[in-house]
Amino acid sequence: MKTAQEDRSVLDSLYRISSLVSQTEDPREALELIIKNLLETLGATSASIALINPDTNRLEIEVYRGLPKSSEEIKLALGSGVTGWVALHGEPVLIEDVRFDPRYITLKQSIRSEMAAPMILQGLTVGVVNVDSEQVAAFDEKDLKLLVLLTSEATKVVGRLWLINQLKEKAGQLQALISAGQQLVATRDQPTLLQSIAREARRLMDCRYCAIMLLTPDGKSLKLHALEGPDGSVEYQEELDLEQSTIGVALKRNKQISVSDLARTEEHHFVPFVQSDQLRSMLTTPIVVGKEVIGVLNAYTDVSHRFNNDEKRLFTTLASLGGVALENSRLYSRVFATEESLRRNERLTTLGLLAAEIAHEIRNPLTVIKLLFEALDLEFPAGDPRQQDVSVITEKIVQLEEIVSRVLNFGKSRSEMHSPHDLKKLVEDSLVLLRLKLEQSKVHLAYEAPREPLMVEVHKGQIQQVILNLIINAVEAMPEGGVISVILGTQLLGERTLASVTVKDAGGGVPEKMRGKIFESFLTGKSQGTGLGLAISRQILKSHRGELELLETGPAGTTFRFLIPLLQSD
Structure with a gap:
């Protein structure tokens, strides 16, 4: 009879865990409910769920019950402590008396026995579930198998919730990309456009700083054109030699590169911000127009962060949108320049027609002036400057005749002149x-x-x-x-x-x-x-x-x- 009751208890526990998908969309809330369910089912006095941080590759306690608040600060390396050992080996463990197990790290002095099971999702260990008791040998092998079963179901539930949240996040990112693309394509002024790209990149990546650097005309260095920080646009000047920076390598190879720890590299750009904001990680992505790499889009975080594939793809897409927007801006500039040139040509054409009409009207009175002046037959004594003036006037009348003729015969060869x-x-x-x-x-x-x-x-x-x-x-x-x-x-x-x-x-x-x-x-x-x-x-x-x-x-x-x-x- 007792076995039937235990079986029903197990089934009820499994059902409660599996039904969490329909009760909440928050993974953390689901983990809280899983902890509560484990305590009730296994009769434990305390429990915790630790997840592996992908950036640090360490175990961090996500939720707990019956443990001191200082447990939140615990960060275990794989292989360290009972929890780390389970995460490293991917195997469950049962300890009847923790005082005699050298792997145990004390979180609470009254704990005597412990069980731990790995959370395995798609073949990878993502965390560890621990349950504790203040009694020696409070758990047996049957309890361990039950913990493994409940942990497996809990992992599936949390995995589905993570997936749901990822899909929602991607949908939001896609909408944000569409919105950003519409805004960028509508921007014509290049400095404003570059700052907009940096601003949208920072918002989408949720990072500390975003920067855009473009290749200089000589192709030997990258010059900063836009920098967006927590307080908006940042006025700062920077120019990097392509041969002395990871950013230069990304541009020359047309390859996205991430740096997880800036402090351990030889990067020497944005030094004031790296120091004051303690920037740790960087993702640099080439900006390509056609087949030509014209610059890079950079994201910086103030915590050690390992950029995942989704983030890299998102950043690449945003850099591509930026490249398209920059090319559109250049094309618009050319169109406006061409339009201005056409307007100028139109004015020149009008001026040419007007000049021809004026020249035609000038020719007749100019001929009269020439004939009358010649008829005056002005002669002055040698050395009189007025004689030189007469020569100059005669010459200028002839020159005016030539100008009028040239305007009227515009387009004809003048080499004979x-x-x-x-x-x-x-x-x-x-x-x-x-x-x-x-x-x-x-x-x-x-x-x-x-x-x-x-x-x-x-x-x-x-x-x-x-x-x-x-x-x-x-x-x-x-x-x-x-x-x-x-x-x-x-x-x-x-x-x-x-x-x-x-x-x-x-x-x-x-x-x-x-x-x-x-x-x-x-x-x-x-x-x-x-x-x-x-x-x-x-x-x-x-x-x-x-x-x-x-x-x-x-x-x-x-x-x-x-x-x-x-x-x-x-």
């Missing part, structure tokens, strides 16, 4: 034209030129247009007056010898935001300017196989130089 000229003479003639403007603007001229001629094959009017534009710009850069230096010389470029003209002013310099775009059409810093002067000048010089360049600019002044190939002598 090029002829040999002394660049010194062109510059000096241009300075004569500007003498009144220089005096009115209180600008003094420092002019230097070699004695020998600088013969070049150019379109005279166009080159003078460039010279005038540079000098007028220099004058306007000095509203209070000053000194402009115009220096002529030669420059050896490869196998070519070029004539050079340098114009230097003492103005305040080109604004920093405009320096990279000063040769673009319609860019101007003057309220009355068109923004075409430098762009046209550079185009003229390119058509002469020359170049216009900004040598330097700043508070001390601005220096431009243009180069034109010297005419080769026979």
